Amino acid sequence: MAGKWKEKKIVMDATEINRALRRISHEIVEKNKGTGDLVLVGIRTGGVHLAKRLVNFIKEIEGVELPLGILDITLYRDDLSTKKEQPVLKKTEIPFSISDKKIVLVDDVLYTGRSIRAAMDSLMDFGRPIQIQLAVLIDRGHRELPIRADYAGKNLPTSAQEIVKVLLEEEGEKDRVIIAESI
Amino acid sequence: MLIKNGRVIDPANNIDDSLDILVEGAVIKKVARGIKSEDSKVIDAKGKIVAPGLIDIHTHLREPGFEYKETIKTGTMAAAAGGFTAICCMPNTNPINDNRAVTEFILSKSAKEGIVNVLPIGAITKGSQGKALAEISDMVNAGCVAISDDGKGVMDAEVMRRALEYTKAFDIPVIAHCEDANLSSGGVMNEGFASTTLGLRGIPMAAEEVMVVRDIALAELTGAKLHIAHVSSAGSVESIRTAKKRGVKVTCETCPHYFTLTEDAVIGYNTNAKVNPPLRTKEDVKAIKEGLKDGTIDIIASDHAPHAVHEKEIEFDYASFGMIGLETSLPLILRLVNEGVLSLNNAIAKATINPARLFKLKKGTLSEGADADITIIDTEKEWVVDVNNLKSKSKNTPFTGMKMKGRAVMTIVGGKVVYEISDGKRE
Amino acid sequence: MPLNKKDLLEIQELSSDDIKLIIDTADSFKEVTGRDIKKVPTLRGKTVVNLFYEPSTRTRTSFELAAKRLSADVINIAVSTSSVVKGETLLDTARNIEAMRSDIIVIRHSAAGAPYILAKGLKSSVINAGDGCHEHPTQALLDMFTIREKKGRIDGLTVAIVGDITHSRVARSNIHGLTKMGAKVRVIGPATLIPLEIERLGVQVYYNLDEGIKDADVIIMLRVQLERQGKTYFPDIREYSMQYCLTRERLKFAKEDAIVMHPGPVNWGVEISPELSEDKATVILEQVTNGVAVRMAVMYLLSGEKS
Numbered sequence A: 001m002a003g004k005w006k007e008k009k010i011v012m013d014a015t016e017i018n019r020a021l022r023r024i025s026h027e028i029v030e031k032n033k034g035t036g037d038l039v040l041v042g043i044r045t046g047g048v049h050l051a052k053r054l055v056n057f058i059k060e061i062e063g064v065e066l067p068l069g070i071l072d073i074t075l076y077r078d079d080l081s082t083k084k085e086q087p088v089l090k091k092t093e094i095p096f097s098i099s100d101k102k103i104v105l106v107d108d109v110l111y112t113g114r115s116i117r118a119a120m121d122s123l124m125d126f127g128r129p130i131q132i133q134l135a136v137l138i139d140r141g142h143r144e145l146p147i148r149a150d151y152a153g154k155n156l157p158t159s160a161q162e163i164v165k166v167l168l169e170e171e172g173e174k175d176r177v178i179i180a181e182s183i
Numbered sequence B: 001m002l003i004k005n006g007r008v009i010d011p012a013n014n015i016d017d018s019l020d021i022l023v024e025g026a027v028i029k030k031v032a033r034g035i036k037s038e039d040s041k042v043i044d045a046k047g048k049i050v051a052p053g054l055i056d057i058h059t060h061l062r063e064p065g066f067e068y069k070e071t072i073k074t075g076t077m078a079a080a081a082g083g084f085t086a087i088c089c090m091p092n093t094n095p096i097n098d099n100r101a102v103t104e105f106i107l108s109k110s111a112k113e114g115i116v117n118v119l120p121i122g123a124i125t126k127g128s129q130g131k132a133l134a135e136i137s138d139m140v141n142a143g144c145v146a147i148s149d150d151g152k153g154v155m156d157a158e159v160m161r162r163a164l165e166y167t168k169a170f171d172i173p174v175i176a177h178c179e180d181a182n183l184s185s186g187g188v189m190n191e192g193f194a195s196t197t198l199g200l201r202g203i204p205m206a207a208e209e210v211m212v213v214r215d216i217a218l219a220e221l222t223g224a225k226l227h228i229a230h231v232s233s234a235g236s237v238e239s240i241r242t243a244k245k246r247g248v249k250v251t252c253e254t255c256p257h258y259f260t261l262t263e264d265a266v267i268g269y270n271t272n273a274k275v276n277p278p279l280r281t282k283e284d285v286k287a288i289k290e291g292l293k294d295g296t297i298d299i300i301a302s303d304h305a306p307h308a309v310h311e312k313e314i315e316f317d318y319a320s321f322g323m324i325g326l327e328t329s330l331p332l333i334l335r336l337v338n339e340g341v342l343s344l345n346n347a348i349a350k351a352t353i354n355p356a357r358l359f360k361l362k363k364g365t366l367s368e369g370a371d372a373d374i375t376i377i378d379t380e381k382e383w384v385v386d387v388n389n390l391k392s393k394s395k396n397t398p399f400t401g402m403k404m405k406g407r408a409v410m411t412i413v414g415g416k417v418v419y420e421i422s423d424g425k426r427e
Numbered sequence C: 001m002p003l004n005k006k007d008l009l010e011i012q013e014l015s016s017d018d019i020k021l022i023i024d025t026a027d028s029f030k031e032v033t034g035r036d037i038k039k040v041p042t043l044r045g046k047t048v049v050n051l052f053y054e055p056s057t058r059t060r061t062s063f064e065l066a067a068k069r070l071s072a073d074v075i076n077i078a079v080s081t082s083s084v085v086k087g088e089t090l091l092d093t094a095r096n097i098e099a100m101r102s103d104i105i106v107i108r109h110s111a112a113g114a115p116y117i118l119a120k121g122l123k124s125s126v127i128n129a130g131d132g133c134h135e136h137p138t139q140a141l142l143d144m145f146t147i148r149e150k151k152g153r154i155d156g157l158t159v160a161i162v163g164d165i166t167h168s169r170v171a172r173s174n175i176h177g178l179t180k181m182g183a184k185v186r187v188i189g190p191a192t193l194i195p196l197e198i199e200r201l202g203v204q205v206y207y208n209l210d211e212g213i214k215d216a217d218v219i220i221m222l223r224v225q226l227e228r229q230g231k232t233y234f235p236d237i238r239e240y241s242m243q244y245c246l247t248r249e250r251l252k253f254a255k256e257d258a259i260v261m262h263p264g265p266v267n268w269g270v271e272i273s274p275e276l277s278e279d280k281a282t283v284i285l286e287q288v289t290n291g292v293a294v295r296m297a298v299m300y301l302l303s304g305e306k307s
Helices: A014-031 A046-062 A114-124 B072-081 B100-113 B136-142 B157-167 B193-198 B205-222 B234-246 B256-260 B282-293 B329-338 B344-349 B353-358 C016-033 C057-069 C081-086 C090-099 C114-121 C137-151 C169-180 C237-244 C284-302
Strands: A005-013 A038-043 A068-071 A102-110 A131-139 A151-155 A163-167 A176-182 B002-010 B015-024 B027-032 B042-044 B049-052 B054-059 B084-089 B117-122 B146-148 B174-176 B226-228 B250-254 B374-384 B403-413 B416-422 C047-052 C073-078 C104-109 C125-131 C158-162 C184-188 C203-206 C218-221 C259-261
Touching: A005 A014, A005 A131, A005 A151, A005 A163, A014 A046, A014 A131, A014 A151, A014 A176, A038 A046, A038 A114, A046 A068, A046 A102, A046 A131, A068 A114, A102 A114, A102 A163, A114 A131, A131 A163, B002 B344, B002 B374, B049 B344, B054 B072, B054 B329, B054 B353, B072 B084, B072 B100, B072 B403, B072 B416, B084 B374, B084 B403, B100 B117, B100 B136, B117 B136, B136 B157, B157 B174, B157 B205, B174 B205, B205 B226, B205 B234, B205 B250, B234 B250, B234 B282, B250 B282, B256 B282, B256 B329, B329 B344, B329 B374, B329 B403, C016 C137, C016 C169, C016 C284, C047 C057, C047 C090, C057 C073, C057 C104, C057 C125, C057 C137, C057 C284, C090 C104, C090 C114, C104 C114, C114 C125, C125 C137, C125 C284, C137 C169, C137 C218, C137 C259, C137 C284, C158 C169, C169 C184, C169 C218, C259 C284
Parallel strands: A038 A068, A038 A102, A102 A131, A131 A151, B002 B042, B002 B049, B054 B084, B084 B117, B117 B146, B146 B174, B174 B226, B226 B250, C047 C073, C047 C104, C104 C125, C158 C184, C158 C218, C184 C203, C218 C259
Antiparallel strands: A005 A176, A163 A176, B002 B015, B015 B027, B049 B374, B374 B403, B403 B416
């Protein structure tokens, strides 16, 4: 994802993004038969804003504000020793116990599955959840680990050369999901 | 041997002219224009300087005792490669040269294995302990040209006073290593901004300067010949300058590193720049150059101090003091000429006739009848210091990788070529 | 802005951005050290060697904990200087250690510059854990981290460093770091323990404690090496502490919310009056806590791929 890139094609606009998130919110509540023991954890950085939106949608639907955690997976990455420069480390903020909770892990794009592996390992060090579920806005395929999303906003077939970016208002962008190419 | 077409510079005789030099046996036979001699080997010195053989009055040859650092053989090879035809070796060997037996050993070993003249300097005190005088008369008779406890100062002023008085009978200089051991105790570099940032213990300039002043006072008291070794600080230069004006019999030397480098050379914990006295500041370098220019500083000596890798590639605090210098002295002296600090004539005098006069040697000049010790110098030759090409057994020089201009291309000792370089190849 | 360095040898060579990055990263690691499971797998399979030529339980333990919390394997080697003199050189020792495939070597040595020998001669990352009177970079980083945590900033603060400046690596590292980060730094101590030309590092020199700590935001008290008394630096501990021991009374000269720091171990009653040991101004134990996070940050930032 690093390096320069050029926008090629918009695959989701603001309306579509929020429609997908609203649907996922309904699915989460439905699948878990309510919001009991449910917590959301967004993966830095792309998953955090989406998780917040999900919290808001679920609040609209159920009238309950779910606890929201933020997870930085840097220290659990499997590619640290092959990188010349270490990625900037941000804080993990999970201000509640995750033991005996059902966690919905939220990320923007599901790709190789390695980030999710790191996130799960990290969560395990915080306690023993009953269950971990995964919600993503985009599933672009090319999995390298046996990981799948429980909730996906959109399945987007891509080539490995393409870059998928989720741009959000919270980061000062117009809400959209794009396919880009590196330049 | 006939050296033709060179620019002959002989400061003692005020000669700077295009002349030929005829050598017969071990002496200079004739110096004149257009000498013809059919049965002599001709050396063409066109475009080169022909100078009296350089004399280094401050060399550590390390033999006997520290042959892993340097030997008389390797040390004199380094000297020859640097253009030196005579070197005076300091007594801090093991055993210390504080008696006739060691002096004779050095001289006989030099006669066998040395390729340049070796003139030993005896110790002032037994074991250079600074307490009891060594057998100075016996050592002088055996061939010592001066006495010194170089490596440390004679802390006891009474001992120094008596040493100066005692040597008056032999008319040899007492070479003073000026260092107050209390002030310098534990120090490893100059005390100043660099030592402050590096966190290394400093040696204040005063450690040298108080002893310079003391020894001048003792020379004045005794009327003896005092020579101050390795002057490094502006304060020392000034004290010697005023003493000379007063008529005190004091001479002094500095070393190329004191007019080339500053304490900043130590930054990065470069142990090759660890030397005693330590490298000082820009202002001191300036004062040393002024002292050379106005004649306060009579002589440039190398203080060639070889140390092995395991004594240098270690913690700065534990590393030995000293750097090799025989093979880098001449280009650094010539740099002073290029900078306009010294005339070529004056520069050569400080490494030839001035030291010869101090030790009353029949050397340092190209006078007819003098010893045929001659150095041919290419002042334009550019080269880079590469420790792997140096003749010295040790490689501890801070000048590694430095671009140099000028070097000896032929060194002749007693009428014999002991070193020659041509087209970058050594023979 | 990544650190992009193989070694951490000194604060002097770091930019203010480098320092900020390390402190920011340490902030994230402090969260890790606050968890129930205070361990992350980041340096799994890496080997950290603590090579200590000077005894130091505190610093060694801090590095050891930091490495263990990053899941590295740690070995501690304590070398007495006396055996060094007889035996192999520092570089020999270090090369032998590296031959066993170390990744990070943490070195504490009584000779200034010793870590540079390792950094030059080894592929492992070298972290200076204090070299002679030169630098102690991780101590200064944890001090700056603590200051920022307590004061919210470093820029514009007045920091007084009190004691034996000449022989203090903590003072040197802090002077470099704090001035780079925009603090005003004063050094206070007897003139015999203030090194020549220290002003050129951008500090103000005071010989009087009360004047030197006036309106200070932070006071860093340095440890006095008791073995220096009776020589020429100062007459004795009694006279030293009469002049330079920080008491509650004297602390009033500083700002009301001033904090008191010390790299430890404290000689209570010599550098700091025992009445201040429980005072809220005294943040010495927080420095110790932060030390682990800072050292984790440094190891993390240095552990990228080595080319």
